[in-house]
Amino acid sequence: MRRHRGLWLYAAFSLAILWVCGHEMLTAYAQLVLMFIGINIILSSSLNLINGYMGEFSCGHAGFMAVGAYVSSILNVWLFTSHKVFGPPVLSPSSAVYLFPLTLLAGACAAALAGLLVAFPSFRTRGDYLAIITLAVNYIVKSSVENIQAIGGARGFMGMRKVIEEMEAVWRIPWIMLWILVFTGLTVWVLHRFVSSSYGKGIVAIRDDEIAAEIMGVDTRRMKLAAFMLSSGMAGLAGGLFAHILGYINPGTFTIMKSTEVMVMVYLGGMGSLSGSVLSAVLFTLILEVLRPLQVIKWVVIPLLLILLMLWRPEGIMGDRELTDVFPRLRRWFSADKGDVHGAP
Amino acid sequence: MALLEIRRLTHFFGGLRAVADFNLRLEGGELLGLIGPNGAGKTTVFNLVCGFYKPTEGDIFFLDKDIAGLRPHAVTAMGIARTFQNIRLWNTLSVFDNLCIAQHFRLGYGLGDVVLRTGRFVTRERHVRRTAEELLEIMGLRHYAQERPGNLPYGMQRRLEIARALATQPKLLLLDEPAAGMNPGEIDQLVETIRWIRESFTLTIWLIEHHMRVVMSVCERVQVLDFGQTIADGPPEAIKQDPRVIQAYLGSEELSHA
Amino acid sequence: MSGRGPSRWRDRERQESRVFVDTLLQNILNALQWGSFYALIALGYTLVYGVLLLINFAHGDIFMVGAYIGFFVANFLLGAYAFKIPANLSPPLVFALTILLTMALTALVGVTLERVAYRPLRRRGAPRLYVVITALMCGLLLENGNLALLGASRRSFPTLIPPAVYDLGGVLVTNVKILVIIATVLVFFFLEAVVRKTKLGMAMRAISYDRMAVPLMGIPVDRVIVFTFILGSSMAALGGVLFASAYPVLEPYMGALIGWKAFIAAVIGGIGEIRGAFVGGFLLGFVEIFVAAFFPSTLRDLIAFSILLVFLSFRPTGFFGVARATKI
Ligand SMILES: Nc1ncnc2c1ncn2[C@@H]1O[C@H](COP(=O)(O)OP(=O)(O)OP(=O)(O)O)[C@@H](O)[C@H]1O
Ligand SMILES: [Mg+2]
Numbered sequence: 001m002r003r004h005r006g007l008w009l010y011a012a013f014s015l016a017i018l019w020v021c022g023h024e025m026l027t028a029y030a031q032l033v034l035m036f037i038g039i040n041i042i043l044s045s046s047l048n049l050i051n052g053y054m055g056e057f058s059c060g061h062a063g064f065m066a067v068g069a070y071v072s073s074i075l076n077v078w079l080f081t082s083h084k085v086f087g088p089p090v091l092s093p094s095s096a097v098y099l100f101p102l103t104l105l106a107g108a109c110a111a112a113l114a115g116l117l118v119a120f121p122s123f124r125t126r127g128d129y130l131a132i133i134t135l136a137v138n139y140i141v142k143s144s145v146e147n148i149q150a151i152g153g154a155r156g157f158m159g160m161r162k163v164i165e166e167m168e169a170v171w172r173i174p175w176i177m178l179w180i181l182v183f184t185g186l187t188v189w190v191l192h193r194f195v196s197s198s199y200g201k202g203i204v205a206i207r208d209d210e211i212a213a214e215i216m217g218v219d220t221r222r223m224k225l226a227a228f229m230l231s232s233g234m235a236g237l238a239g240g241l242f243a244h245i246l247g248y249i250n251p252g253t254f255t256i257m258k259s260t261e262v263m264v265m266v267y268l269g270g271m272g273s274l275s276g277s278v279l280s281a282v283l284f285t286l287i288l289e290v291l292r293p294l295q296v297i298k299w300v301v302i303p304l305l306l307i308l309l310m311l312w313r314p315e316g317i318m319g320d321r322e323l324t325d326v327f328p329r330l331r332r333w334f335s336a337d338k339g340d341v342h343g344a345p
Numbered sequence: 346m347a348l349l350e351i352r353r354l355t356h357f358f359g360g361l362r363a364v365a366d367f368n369l370r371l372e373g374g375e376l377l378g379l380i381g382p383n384g385a386g387k388t389t390v391f392n393l394v395c396g397f398y399k400p401t402e403g404d405i406f407f408l409d410k411d412i413a414g415l416r417p418h419a420v421t422a423m424g425i426a427r428t429f430q431n432i433r434l435w436n437t438l439s440v441f442d443n444l445c446i447a448q449h450f451r452l453g454y455g456l457g458d459v460v461l462r463t464g465r466f467v468t469r470e471r472h473v474r475r476t477a478e479e480l481l482e483i484m485g486l487r488h489y490a491q492e493r494p495g496n497l498p499y500g501m502q503r504r505l506e507i508a509r510a511l512a513t514q515p516k517l518l519l520l521d522e523p524a525a526g527m528n529p530g531e532i533d534q535l536v537e538t539i540r541w542i543r544e545s546f547t548l549t550i551w552l553i554e555h556h557m558r559v560v561m562s563v564c565e566r567v568q569v570l571d572f573g574q575t576i577a578d579g580p581p582e583a584i585k586q587d588p589r590v591i592q593a594y595l596g597s598e599e600l601s602h603a
Numbered sequence: 604m605s606g607r608g609p610s611r612w613r614d615r616e617r618q619e620s621r622v623f624v625d626t627l628l629q630n631i632l633n634a635l636q637w638g639s640f641y642a643l644i645a646l647g648y649t650l651v652y653g654v655l656l657l658i659n660f661a662h663g664d665i666f667m668v669g670a671y672i673g674f675f676v677a678n679f680l681l682g683a684y685a686f687k688i689p690a691n692l693s694p695p696l697v698f699a700l701t702i703l704l705t706m707a708l709t710a711l712v713g714v715t716l717e718r719v720a721y722r723p724l725r726r727r728g729a730p731r732l733y734v735v736i737t738a739l740m741c742g743l744l745l746e747n748g749n750l751a752l753l754g755a756s757r758r759s760f761p762t763l764i765p766p767a768v769y770d771l772g773g774v775l776v777t778n779v780k781i782l783v784i785i786a787t788v789l790v791f792f793f794l795e796a797v798v799r800k801t802k803l804g805m806a807m808r809a810i811s812y813d814r815m816a817v818p819l820m821g822i823p824v825d826r827v828i829v830f831t832f833i834l835g836s837s838m839a840a841l842g843g844v845l846f847a848s849a850y851p852v853l854e855p856y857m858g859a860l861i862g863w864k865a866f867i868a869a870v871i872g873g874i875g876e877i878r879g880a881f882v883g884g885f886l887l888g889f890v891e892i893f894v895a896a897f898f899p900s901t902l903r904d905l906i907a908f909s910i911l912l913v914f915l916s917f918r919p920t921g922f923f924g925v926a927r928a929t930k931i
Contacts, residue, residue, distance in 0.1 A: 051732070057732055057735070117912070120916070121912070121915065121916045121919070124916075124919050125915065125916075125919040128652075128658060128870075128874065129870065129915060129919050129920065129921075131658070132866070132867060132870045132911070132915065133912060133915055133916075135863065135867075136867070136908040136909075136911045136912045136915075137912065139863075139904055139905075139908040140905060140908045140909055140912065143901070143902075143904040143905035143908070144905060146901060146905075147899075147901050147902060147905060154901075190460050193459050193460055193462065194456070194459055194460070197459045197466070197470065198442075198445040198446060198448070198449065198452060198470060198473050199449070199452055199454065199455075199456070199459050200459065201438060201442055201445070201446055202446055202449050204435065204437065204438055204442075204446075205435045205438065205446045205449075207437070208434075208435035208436050208437050208438065209433050209434070209435055209436075211397070211433065211929060211931055212429065212433040212434070212435065213435070213446075214397075214416070214417045214418055215395055215396075215397060215417040215418070215421065215427065216418075216421060216426070216446070216447045216449075216509060216510075216513065217418050217421040217422060217426075217447060217448070217449050217450035217451075217513050218418055218446065218449040218450070219416075219418045219419075219449070219450065220418070221416075226456055230456075256863065260739055260743075263736060263739070264736065264739075264740075267732070267733065267736045271730075271732070272437075296747065296750050296751045296755075297747075297751050299743060299746075299747035299750075300744060300747045300748050300751050302743075303740035303741070303743040303744040303747070304740075304744060306736070306737075306740045307720055307737055307740050307741065307744070310720075310724060310729070310733055310736065310737045310740075311720075311723050311724065314724060314727060314729040314730075314733050315729075315733075320437065388931070392931065397931065429931060430931070431931070433931070
């Protein structure tokens with residue numbers, strides 16, 4: 001019980017949110033913002049694994065997001081609703097309640113496989129050239145989707161609303177909010193465990209000195225595979241959730257611009273700091289919303305703010321430290337494997 | 346059975362023949378030196394043995410298994426570890442983590458265990474940490490456990506490199522100029538350490554060194570390379586007198602360090 | 604089918620192959636033109652990368668800024684604004700002046716960016732990736748700043764060169780197309796001369812060859828960097844004006860996609876190499892035009908980027924780039 005304090009805290013927080021949403025004490029808009037915060041947390045912390053911890057420069061995260069979004073959406077629409085291309089529902093619509101997380105994970109798996117498109121070249125390529133490969137993968141995914149007419153091509157794909165409605169017909173709970181809370185927590189938890197284990201720190205060794213890592217016994221290829229697949233799989237998860245919030249997706253959502261947004265969150269939070277990524281995702285989403293009334297000016301103000309931030313604090317909010325390093329008392333709440341050296345019996 | 350056997354090892358960089366027809370039979374427990382003027386090909390021999398380059402020609406047998414062409418981490422897993430001529434530590438990780446990650450290939454658990462924190466993960470991770478702590482202790486680095494390697498004094502960084510190599514639990518330890526850049530006091534300490542490691546870890550050590558004092562005082566046998574070719578092989582005293590060795594070093598000041 | 608003997612068949616075959624050759628030539632010319640645009644932008648990426656190891660992601664937008672500056676300069680010279688110059692200039696002269704003025708003004712923008720955003724970071728020794736993010740942000744700033752200032756309405760670039768179409772034995776070529784291609788070839792020789800003959804140019808090469816030694820040799824690094832940005836930005840401006848002359852519609856995001864693609868061209872050629880930018884640019888131009896000729900044009904980006912992916916997987920450093928041997 002004591003060891004999982006952070007977990008319990010998060011569970012309580014999630015239940016509170018769900019309760020509040022269930023009783024319609026939050027406006028739809030506020031709920032939407034909360035959900036986007038969750039998704040942005042998944043996106044930024046998963047990209048941090050590559051750009052921060054492994055020190056590669058991936059700028060195609062939105063591509064993997066797209067894969068997850070499309071695969072899970074198509075699966076759900078095909079399985080649980082009647083659609084003009086996919087025909088009548090394959091399974092009983094109410095089973096969506098149980099199978100929804102599985103289709104999300106299927107989308108994540110597809111995205112993880114797409115991650116191989118970057119992982120394999122990364123064996124031989126590093127740095128800027130790998131960055132370009134990620135960029136190319138982003139474009140390839142986007143224009144592939146644009147060219148598949150069965151799923152709407154450039155016009156986009158919809159019908160996910162109905163899936164959610166089917167789920168709500170069984171139990172009236174804010175389903176999407178529920179799954180976003182679950183998967184956001186899960187992502188951060190998995191990533192935290194990964195980067196604080198000796199296994200996961202292998203990717204930090206790759207960042208610091210890849211040659212030394214390989215020679216001193218780190219199977220760098222396997223670690224790169226693991227990191228890229230984990231990261232892109234999580235992006236796929238975020239994509240799937242994202243698609244079901246809006247009920248509609250189109251390839252234009254998953255452009256380099258989206259990838260840039262995620263990158264900005266990673267750098268804003270600090271490369272190699274998980275809590276930094278979480279913080280910056282919250283902050284960034286809120287800033288985007290606060291500045292929304294500015295319309296066109298918004299995208300003038302944000303880059304300007306970021307440029308100023310870079311000049312003033314180039315390492316981001318947290319640098320590569322964690323919240324528990326800054327406020328050691330937090331360790332009581334969140335298991336602190338990091339730096340907990342002599343504590344082991 | 347020889348620990349390491351190298352036959353007719355040759356390596357080219359483009360047109361440059363860095364190592365030519367190199368032969369070696371290393372028995373367990375030996376302490377062998379490899380010397381030669383700058384650019385003779387010493388580091389290249391190490392790189393070939395540890396799998397960083399694939400030899401143009403020749404065989405490398407470690408415990409009767411052909412290891413030429415294996416990837417470096419696999420060679421390390423078989424029991425060959427090394428240090429680097431220019432220190433290559435992982436500088437954003439703590440000293441302690443440096444020692445943990447060197448055990449990466451024998452962690453014995455995978456991604457699933459990490460996420461679910463299985464029993465295997467917990468026991469293995471504890472074992473890894475204990476090994477790292479022991480090494481900190483015996484190498485006199487305990488004080489620096491949470492420091493970043495870059496903040497350590499130079500001599501300590503060299504020690505850490507040796508400690509990291511030992512963390513892989515090697516049978517053969519390759520040291521590439523461990524005394525480079527050290528002051529005389531640090532060198533004395535290093536000689537002690539090398540002797541001590543060899544005894545307490547029952548290791549075979551193969552050492553590249555320019556400082557003759559180190560070579561003469563720890564090595565039992567010395568090989569001399571020049572332009573990739575082996576020009577002498579024998580006990581240190583004999584090597585020192587060998588006219589071909591003196592010829593090779595002529596003009597370079599290195600022998601006079603002795 | 605009412606074939607009246609083999610001669611009729613042969614006729615048709617000849618005609619078809621004739622048409623085929625014509626379209627082929629037409630496509631080659633189009634490819635050369637697009638390749639020129641890519642090459643002119645790719646140059647800026649490559650030059651800056653060679654000197655700073657920085658992917659200047661704002662560069663595509665410098666191209667856009669160039670086109671807009673060109674628009675205002677041309678209109679000013681044509682007397683479209685309240686403040687007029689007294690002389691009445693002939694259109695070709697206006698065109699030449701527009702190009703020169705635009706190049707100068709755009710270079711100023713590029714240098715300002717370097718001064719304000721990149722240099723302070725460099726001074727502090729910030730990790731390269733932070734500088735790259737800053738560059739991305741500068742790009743966004745230029746795009747959206749333009750949108751905010753000038754509005755979303757498209758502007759059409761004034762016609763400075765009276766359009767003429769030449770018929771080269773069935774192949775139709777516009778004078779602008781020829782101009783673009785010739786200008787690009789000239790730029791290539793000009794830049795090659797600059798980096799080989801001038802002091803600053805040689806210093807640029809020295810920096811990309813050995814980063815550590817250059818400050819020791821007394822080369823004023825900051826001056827070289829400014830010079831690099833001047834060269835890169837003015838070439839993008841040239842590209843912008845030429846592009847606007849060929850496709851006279853301006854909008855704030857016009858530099859985004861073409862910029863990314865030019866960057867890809869620079870990488871295919873081997874980033875940091877001037878000839879790489881040209882080879883990569885023309886290669887990309889050819890791939891795109893010919894893909895569009897034989898496949899539905901929606902596949903153009905897909906195939907172009909797939910080729911890039913495959914190419915980089917097999918030759919990770921591009922055409923002319925050499926992998927630096929890591930000595931351990
Ligand atoms: N990666 C490489 N690519 C090309 N040539 C190389 C490479 N590594 C080493 N060489 C060349 O091979 C030769 C042998 O180099 P090596 O590093 O093995 O010498 P060394 O005996 O270790 O010298 P030193 O005492 O300076 O460390 C040198 O001429 C060197 O320039
Ligand atoms: Mg050497």
